[in-house]
Amino acid sequence: MQSRGITRSVALANQKGGVGKTTTAIHLAHGLSLCGHRVALLDLDPQGNATVGVGGENGLPCDFPQLLQLPSGFYLLPANLVQDPTTLDRMILQLAEAGFDWVVADCPPRMDEWGWAGVRSCMQVIVPVQAEFFAMQGLSQMLATLDRIQQHRHGFAELLGVLPTMVTPSDQVSQEVLADLRENLGDRILQSTVLRDPQVVEAASHGQTLFQYKPQAPATFCFSELVREVLHGRS
Numbered sequence: 001m002q003s004r005g006i007t008r009s010v011a012l013a014n015q016k017g018g019v020g021k022t023t024t025a026i027h028l029a030h031g032l033s034l035c036g037h038r039v040a041l042l043d044l045d046p047q048g049n050a051t052v053g054v055g056g057e058n059g060l061p062c063d064f065p066q067l068l069q070l071p072s073g074f075y076l077l078p079a080n081l082v083q084d085p086t087t088l089d090r091m092i093l094q095l096a097e098a099g100f101d102w103v104v105a106d107c108p109p110r111m112d113e114w115g116w117a118g119v120r121s122c123m124q125v126i127v128p129v130q131a132e133f134f135a136m137q138g139l140s141q142m143l144a145t146l147d148r149i150q151q152h153r154h155g156f157a158e159l160l161g162v163l164p165t166m167v168t169p170s171d172q173v174s175q176e177v178l179a180d181l182r183e184n185l186g187d188r189i190l191q192s193t194v195l196r197d198p199q200v201v202e203a204a205s206h207g208q209t210l211f212q213y214k215p216q217a218p219a220t221f222c223f224s225e226l227v228r229e230v231l232h233g234r235s
Contacts (some may be wrong), residue, residue, distance in 0.1 A: 007096035009103040010160060010230070016111035016138045019130045020165035022049045023200055024226070025106035028126075030054070033106035033226035037101040040075045042088075044118045045108040048079035051065035055207025064098055072212060075100075085117035092121055111145065120149055124160040126190070126230075131167045131174045135181065142221045143188070161190035163226065168196045191225040191234055193220050214233060 022045070029041040043050040050056075056078045059068025066081045092103050107118035108229040119125055127142055129135050139162070149157040159183075162185055168174040174196075179190055197219035203210050210220040229235075 005090075007100055007103065008124065009092055009105065009122040009218055011105040011107055011118040011125045011157075012120050012128065013107040013115060013142070014109065014127050014129065014138070015142055016129075018060070019109075019128045020194060021109065021128045022038065022053060023204070024107050024126065024163060024165065024194065024223075025104055025207055026050055026053050027209050027223040028226060028230065029074050029102070029104040030072055030211050031223055032102050032104070032231070033072070033101045034211060035227065038075075038078065038099060039102040039104060040064075040095050040100050042077045042091075042103060042105040042118070043079040043084070044082060044088075044105055044114045045081055046083075046114070047108070048081075050106040051076065051078045053204040054208065058207065064095070072209065073187050082114070085113045088117045088121040093221065098118075106208050119146070122157065124158050126160050126163055128165045128180065128194075131177045131181075131193075133163050133173060133177065135164075136184070136229065138198050159188060160230065162188055163190050163192060165194040166196040167193045190226070190229060192222065192229050194222045194226070197222075204231070 012021045014021050029039050035038040054070055056076050059070050059076055062069040066077055067075045069075055095103055105118040105122055107115045127221055131140055146157055146159050164178055164181055167178060193217050197217055199214045199217045200222050203213035206213055210217050
């Protein structure tokens with residue numbers, strides 16, 4: 001559990017799309033809030049998938065400018081209210097001063113100005129990667145980018161870990177890719193993995209996370225384990 005008065009900021013980033021980045025961001029934010037933390041989810045992707053996925057249209061204005069309080073208990077900066085990437089550093093500082101324990105930023109699937117702003121402004125980065133044949137494509141470039149940022153901004157953009165997503169236990173290729181990732185990345189890969197689960201899409205279509213929609217779903221357990229690892233580290 002983090003110390004009182006310390007705000008941790010985590011960016012979900014990958015230059016490759018379709019890897020479960022937004023799904024991970026919204027479940028991490030909701031999971032942290034269920035653990036008693038005050039959490040702000042920043043939707044930095046103009047497509048606004050995170051905003052739709054958490055039912056942002058049902059959010060209510062709160063005392064922090066631009067944020068909406070969601071019925072599920074955490075807070076959202078909707079994509080349509082994000083205007084200037086150069087103000088992101090200041091916004092995260094203001095969120096810390098307002099008593100937020102966690103800031104989770106969902107970056108776009110490209111290193112444009114918002115991708116850079118999210119990664120550079122947050123203390124840590126999680127890189128979701130799909131357990132498929134092309135999993136390593138672009139991953140080395142993303143990790144190299146994080147290394148360069150870390151060299152110029154010591155203490156920021158630290159890699160929290162690479163997160164394997166859409167893992168199918170019965171699929172041989174999926175398991176081979178997962179084994180290759182663990183062999184090649186060592187301690188840069190998280191212990192947590194996210195299983196492929198069609199109920200993830202079902203939940204998003206209802207503007208809910210799996211914690212609300214299907215608490216007993218296989219992927220719900222995966223995201224619970226991710227939250228535990230982010231909070232408490234490797235077991």
